[in-house]
Amino acid sequence: MKVIQVRHGGGEYPVYVGQGLLGMSSVLDRHLEGRILVVTDDNVGRLYLDRLRPVLGRIDHKRRLILPAGEENKTVASWSRIIDELIALKAQRDATVLALGGGVIGDMAGFAAASYMRGIRVVQLPTTLLAQVDAAVGGKTGVNHAQGKNLIGAFHAPSAVIADLDTLQTLNDRDYRAGLAEVVKYGAIRDPGFFAWLEANAEALTARVPQPLLEAVYQSVRNKAEVVAADEHESGQRALLNFGHTFGHALETATRYQVYLHGEAVAIGMALAARLSEMLGRIAPGTSDRLINLLKRLELPTELPEDQDASRLLNLMRLDKKNRADQIRLILLDDIGKASVVPCPADDIREVL
Amino acid sequence: MKVIQVRHGGGEYPVYVGQGLLGMSSVLDRHLEGRILVVTDDNVGRLYLDRLRPVLGRIDHKRRLILPAGEENKTVASWSRIIDELIALKAQRDATVLALGGGVIGDMAGFAAASYMRGIRVVQLPTTLLAQVDAAVGGKTGVNHAQGKNLIGAFHAPSAVIADLDTLQTLNDRDYRAGLAEVVKYGAIRDPGFFAWLEANAEALTARVPQPLLEAVYQSVRNKAEVVAADEHESGQRALLNFGHTFGHALETATRYQVYLHGEAVAIGMALAARLSEMLGRIAPGTSDRLINLLKRLELPTELPEDQDASRLLNLMRLDKKNRADQIRLILLDDIGKASVVPCPADDIREVL
Numbered sequence: 001m002k003v004i005q006v007r008h009g010g011g012e013y014p015v016y017v018g019q020g021l022l023g024m025s026s027v028l029d030r031h032l033e034g035r036i037l038v039v040t041d042d043n044v045g046r047l048y049l050d051r052l053r054p055v056l057g058r059i060d061h062k063r064r065l066i067l068p069a070g071e072e073n074k075t076v077a078s079w080s081r082i083i084d085e086l087i088a089l090k091a092q093r094d095a096t097v098l099a100l101g102g103g104v105i106g107d108m109a110g111f112a113a114a115s116y117m118r119g120i121r122v123v124q125l126p127t128t129l130l131a132q133v134d135a136a137v138g139g140k141t142g143v144n145h146a147q148g149k150n151l152i153g154a155f156h157a158p159s160a161v162i163a164d165l166d167t168l169q170t171l172n173d174r175d176y177r178a179g180l181a182e183v184v185k186y187g188a189i190r191d192p193g194f195f196a197w198l199e200a201n202a203e204a205l206t207a208r209v210p211q212p213l214l215e216a217v218y219q220s221v222r223n224k225a226e227v228v229a230a231d232e233h234e235s236g237q238r239a240l241l242n243f244g245h246t247f248g249h250a251l252e253t254a255t256r257y258q259v260y261l262h263g264e265a266v267a268i269g270m271a272l273a274a275r276l277s278e279m280l281g282r283i284a285p286g287t288s289d290r291l292i293n294l295l296k297r298l299e300l301p302t303e304l305p306e307d308q309d310a311s312r313l314l315n316l317m318r319l320d321k322k323n324r325a326d327q328i329r330l331i332l333l334d335d336i337g338k339a340s341v342v343p344c345p346a347d348d349i350r351e352v353l
Numbered sequence: 354m355k356v357i358q359v360r361h362g363g364g365e366y367p368v369y370v371g372q373g374l375l376g377m378s379s380v381l382d383r384h385l386e387g388r389i390l391v392v393t394d395d396n397v398g399r400l401y402l403d404r405l406r407p408v409l410g411r412i413d414h415k416r417r418l419i420l421p422a423g424e425e426n427k428t429v430a431s432w433s434r435i436i437d438e439l440i441a442l443k444a445q446r447d448a449t450v451l452a453l454g455g456g457v458i459g460d461m462a463g464f465a466a467a468s469y470m471r472g473i474r475v476v477q478l479p480t481t482l483l484a485q486v487d488a489a490v491g492g493k494t495g496v497n498h499a500q501g502k503n504l505i506g507a508f509h510a511p512s513a514v515i516a517d518l519d520t521l522q523t524l525n526d527r528d529y530r531a532g533l534a535e536v537v538k539y540g541a542i543r544d545p546g547f548f549a550w551l552e553a554n555a556e557a558l559t560a561r562v563p564q565p566l567l568e569a570v571y572q573s574v575r576n577k578a579e580v581v582a583a584d585e586h587e588s589g590q591r592a593l594l595n596f597g598h599t600f601g602h603a604l605e606t607a608t609r610y611q612v613y614l615h616g617e618a619v620a621i622g623m624a625l626a627a628r629l630s631e632m633l634g635r636i637a638p639g640t641s642d643r644l645i646n647l648l649k650r651l652e653l654p655t656e657l658p659e660d661q662d663a664s665r666l667l668n669l670m671r672l673d674k675k676n677r678a679d680q681i682r683l684i685l686l687d688d689i690g691k692a693s694v695v696p697c698p699a700d701d702i703r704e705v706l
Contacts, residue, residue: 009362076433087500115468118495118506142471147440153471154507 001027002218006137007229008157015137015225017217019210021164022051022100022125031123031160034094035061037085039109041069044101044127047170052100063089067105071257074104074144076152082112086120096121096159102128103135107153110141114156121159127167129179130263133186133220136161138228138238163221165213173299178263180205180298181244183216185270186223188291189243192337194219195294202297240339243331244270250316254308260301267300276344276352277333287336310353314346354380355571359490360582361510368490368578370570372563374517375404375453375478384476384513387447388414390438392462394422397454397480400523405453416442420458424610427457427497429505435465439473449474449512455481456488460506463494467509474512480520482532483616486539486573489514491581516574518566526652531616533558533651534597536569538623539576541644542596545690547572548647555650593692596684597623603669607661613654620653629697629705630686640689663706667699 001018016027036059040049045066056062065085067078086095099109099122106124113122126136142153168176183205187195197215198205204212224241231238247269252260260268274288292302304313317328328349332342354371369380389412393402398419409415418438420431439448452462452475459477466475479489495506521529536558540548550568551558557565577594584591600622605613613621627641645655657666670681681702685695 076429080429083498083505087498087504111468115464115495115505115507117504118493118508140471142468145436145440151440151470152436152468154468155471 002214004218004221004225006157006161006225008139010157013158013160015161015163015221017132017163017165017214017221019165019214021162022048022167023054025055027162028052028055028123031096031121031162032059032098033096033121035089035091036063036096036098037082037089037091038062038064038098038100039067039082039085039105039112040064040100041067041073041102041105043069044105044167048100048127048167051164052098061089067108069101069104071104071144074108076143076145079108079112079115079143082109083116086112086116091116091120093117093120096123098123098125099136100125100127101131102126103131106131106136107141107150108143110139110156110158111143111153114141114154119156122156124158124161126161126163128171129168129176129217130182132163132165132168132217133179134182134224136163137221137224161221163217165210165217168213169208174261174264176208177206177299178261178267180216181263181267181270181295181300183220184291184294184298184300185241185243185266186220188270188274188333188336189240189331189339190227190337191219191223192335194223195336199290199294202294206298239329239341240331243333243339244268244273246317246328246330247272247313250313251304251308253316254313259305264301267295268302268304271295271302272304272352273330274333276330276348279352280332280348282342283333283335287333290336291333304353308353310350313353314350317349355567357571357574357578359510359514359578361492363510366511366513368514368516368574370485370516370518370567370574372518372567374515375401375520376407378408380515381405381408381476384449384474384515385412385451386449386474388442388444389416389449389451390435390442390444391415391417391451391453392420392435392438392458392465393417393453394420394426394455394458396422397458397520401453401480401520404517405451414442420461422454422457424457424497427461429496429498432461432465432468432496435462436469439465439469444469444473446470446473449476451476451478452489453478453480454484455479456484459484459489460494460503461496463492463509463511464496464506467494467507472509475509477511477514479514479516481524482521482529482570483535485516485518485521485570486532487535487577489516490574490577514574516570518563518570521566522561527614527617529561530559530652531614531620533569534616534620534623534648534653536573537644537647537651537653538594538596538619539573541623541627541686541689542593542684542692543580543690544572544576545688547576548689552643552647555647559651592682592694593684596686596692597621597626599670599681599683600625600666603666604657604661606669607666612658617654620648621655621657624648624655625657625705626683627686629683629701632705633685633701635695636686636688640686643689644686657706661706663703666706667703670702 097113124136139157142150145151248265450466477489492510498504601618
């Protein structure tokens with residue numbers, strides 16, 4: 001087991017990464033206080049709720065809420081059901097929400113904890129690679145609105161994150177590989193040593209060998225923790241975490257979230273951003289190929305589908321919520337392991353699309 | 354005009370107190386940025402929306418939302434309507450919500466600003482005495498749930514509070530006097546000089562004479578600002594602001610919010626808490642009469658209605674969300690201008706009831 005302390009404006013919290021953590025009461029016990037509400041979804045609940053039994057068995061006042069799985073259920077209505085469960089539990093300000101699941105459950109349960117009595121504790125128990133290396137760390141919580149993803153939410157730091165690597169073994173291949181895209185991102189934007197390590201261990205990672213997997217999750221969380229500590233509310237450095245995401249979001253929207261998983265769209269987005277960086281002379285020739293080759297070895301997509309209309313994607317990118325004053329701000333590479341926020345002319349973007 | 358700077362965890366914001374501030378563009382202009390959503394209710398909107406015209410007239414991208422007035426509309430559904438308006442406005446992270454109204458509008462618009470895109474600016478324009486001296490300052494936002502008041506919400510500091518004293522002249526007498534109860538509270542719990550000043554100016558205040566009114570609002574906000582700066586999230590000193598509120602909330606609940614305004618219930622609660630303080634020997638004989646006499650001169654109630662059942666009120670007090678481990682924690686006086694949090698035996702409370 002490895003532990004990373006994440007510092008933020010209001011204090012700090014530990015992220016535990018290791019095998020068998022869900023059933024390890026010595027870890028979870030430290031972070032349970034007051035009445036306990038476990039929030040999960042029907043997929044994850046079926047697989048992993050039982051593992052919490054050694055810990056939860058000793059707690060008198062607890063409830064559990066099993067929500068339907070899927071991004072389409074990340075709504076104000078589901079959030080409202082979590083609030084209702086907290087009230088049914090007679091939860092006071094010292095209560096704790098346990099969020100057992102992927103990013104959808106973590107975001108919704110986190111937002112419910114943020115807004116119940118103006119904020120109670122949440123412990124994140126992420127069960128997907130994407131949630132372990134990204135969503136569960138950093139305190140972003142929220143739900144979707146019919147008009148856009150994550151339009152409603154709060155910054156609310158968890159009191160602990162417990163990433164049990166065992167849960168990654170039951171992910172399907174596509175979900176697992178999509179999580180690897182965010183792992184590669186950390187190397188690409190700020191950690192050349194980690195990027196080289198990923199190049200050396202790509203096949204072990206796709207095979208989910210436990211020891212390299214522990215290292216990959218640990219290094220990803222460490223990188224994210226450093227960024228969050230420097231910039232909790234995304235005014236500066238944290239924006240770099242959006243490398244590949246402006247292209248990616250446009251592609252997800254253009255395909256109505258039906259074709260690509262988030263990580264897959266980000267992989268294509270990172271490949272495009274790297275090519276644009278090279279086209280603009282920001283990185284040496286061949287640097288974008290180095291990133292693209294790693295993504296390919298991890299069996300991630302790196303090319304736009306042939307039927308995508310460049311003008312349409314460009315218009316969607318203009319709507320990105322990170323833009324101000326109608327300029328398209330992209331994260332571009334300065335090297336492998338170094339990135340910057342760059343306002344980009346539309347023509348250059350159109351060319352790479 | 355007087356200005357108080359309120360310091361809090363994330364920075365600081367000014368509270369402007371004075372006459373004619375709503376139409377004074379030199380004040381409001383400083384705090385408008387991005388697209389503007391004005392949120393108000395049908396009562397306040399009819400009276401005061403026009404006063405904002407000199408300021409808002411120059412702004413291109415703006416919308417306004419007029420909600421039905423009344424505590425019964427302080428719901429998730431109203432909050433959701435504010436979010437929908439922000440989306441219709443295409444508000445980005447740099448947008449500003451203007452909350453024009455009493456505590457209900459301020460709390461709801463504040464919570465919408467807290468949760469839209471994980472937090473945008475809100476400028477509070479409180480139009481009731483209660484909102485000017487209490488609700489608009491300190492960053493508490495939220496909505497009610499069928500099971501309890503303010504169960505859902507967030508801490509979200511405003512970027513400015515603009516308290517236009519002119520709006521107090523149109524309040525009905527009951528609403529106005531109910532606000533004076535919170536003014537008295539600041540003197541009673543932490544400011545003996547202000548308490549003595551209130552005793553010297555009680556009749557001028559009930560007559561709403563502008564200069565004493567400015568002083569009363571200014572001193573109240575200054576006191577609240579000092580408490581909030583010391584204890585933003587209500588772990589310690591901020592609890593003293595609940596003087597009279599545990600009794601008051603129980604009385605409001607027992608009478609289903611149909612008989613007393615919040616400030617009236619707090620006035621009765623302060624009188625009871627002072628009598629209990631005297632009964633327990635915490636304050637000199639006659640001290641509670643000094644508080645009760647001031648409340649009476651301000652035409653506020655100080656006695657429980659004769660038909661109130663003491664056991665029922667006591668049970669309701671046990672449910673107060675500030676209690677932990679099933680003990681009744683009350684704010685009691687140590688003197689005029691000094692108070693403490695005291696765990697109280699039920700029998701003593703029953704006697705004073």
